[in-house]
Amino acid sequence: MSYAMSTNLDTNLTSNTPLSHDAIRHFVAPEECLQGKTILVTGASAGIGRVAALTYARYGATVLLLSRNISKLEAVYDEIENSGGKQPAILPMDLETATYDEMRRLAKLIDTEFGQLDGVLHNAGILGQLTPLEMYDVDLFAKVMYVNATATFMLTQALLPLLKESDNGSIVFTSSTVGTHPRAFWGAYALSKQTLEGMSDIFTQETQNTTNLRFNCINPGGTRTNMRAHAFPGENPMTLKTPEDIMSGYVCLMSDASIGVRGQVVALQPKD
Template identity: 40%
Template sequence: MTSPDLSGRIVVVTGASRGIGWNAAIALGAAGAHVIAIAKTVGALEELDDAIQAKGGSATLVPLDLRDLDAIDRLGLSIYERWGKLDGFFGNAALLGVITPVTHLDQKDWNDVMTVNVTANYRLIRSLDPLLRLSDAGRALFMTSSVATNLRPFWGAYATSKAALEALVRTYAAEVATTPIRVNLFDPGRLRTQMRAKAAPGEDPATIQHPSVVAPDIVRMLAPDFADHGTRFEFPTRSITRLLD
């Protein structure tokens, strides 16, 4: 797959310190985008910056806990003051939470999952939408999961959060349908990430694909010439589901 030319594009990536976010940020930088990398861990962000520069890219590092919702509002203002627009937003950050019966879920664990996986993305949309509208081709892509629809026991918090995220993203996509912004969902399937290791501790990681395999498709879906809107892309089967009437 030939990587699009994203020279001059400004792209936000959340959860950029590891896994899918890390690999997507490197690929976006290599394609020419300036990456605004968001994660909690400063050291990991600094390592990411080195990796992006090694591929000829550039990044701005934003150490941010997405549970700090007011900081998300300040993020939008800071981006506007420095660049005057935003071309892409990859909403990747998520918490798995605790795999346990719904009746055993602790309120704090529930709140954390909902805040990071749903509320933070609502606040990011609210903060970044005005900037995406200033781009000639704003693109927003959100990471989802099969458990949003294929429910399984003990995954109540995570599954509920992803179902809610999908409803949020579909609504936002419908609201911007008449603008140049394109909004889509991305289901990566099983990949060799820390979240997957926590969810399935007995699984042999050697049998699962590395998260770098999805990076080219993420870059493609954030590129200005990507025209699909209101879709859910499933990486394992490469199938596309249309979500808007």
């Protein structure tokens, strides 16, 4: 994987000035920049989350893989082990049905087994319907809001005590262009992403004076995955960036280079 060169790395790592969005997008990741970190990735079985998990492992992190599909998670686990990454962990969880108690037990398990949690990439999500709100199936609306936003909040809250123990914990929510600018027919998906942007902002305000935690949103922009293909069935996927193409921003927000970046919504493909 190659990363476009645009920032002076030494400046990135030593400066007190938070990185610009452009610097985050084009971050040149130093080898092992995630060494010593334990990072949880939700939706790690497919698409962007799978590639983020592989990439975090390649830069030295111990990666905790969460989603529903155990056999797909096992494939990611094997890929990490076979490429010499730190031994990952599979944490099967359905965000639609998991209770808050189960999430707290998960936090306890991470504490017992790994002793730390330094980052969470909240990446799991579902699309729902693309239809006018007037016609939106109300049960599906509730499900999309729950999986994309409510469960993300619950998991964040359950993991907060552990994240606070990290020197520089980073929590990244995954938004979308329709979350930043709600658009007709994107219904619950757009509203759930808008909620995540608000959630990141509120968590930032509530923690920035008392903790080292940083909360940010990432908007990957149109990326070649199954979700994108469902949303745009007529689109030629070869015109889209792959998850690998957009990993600079994902690595940057988890690495110490982004210390000081708080409450931001970073669009990785701003022209989308």
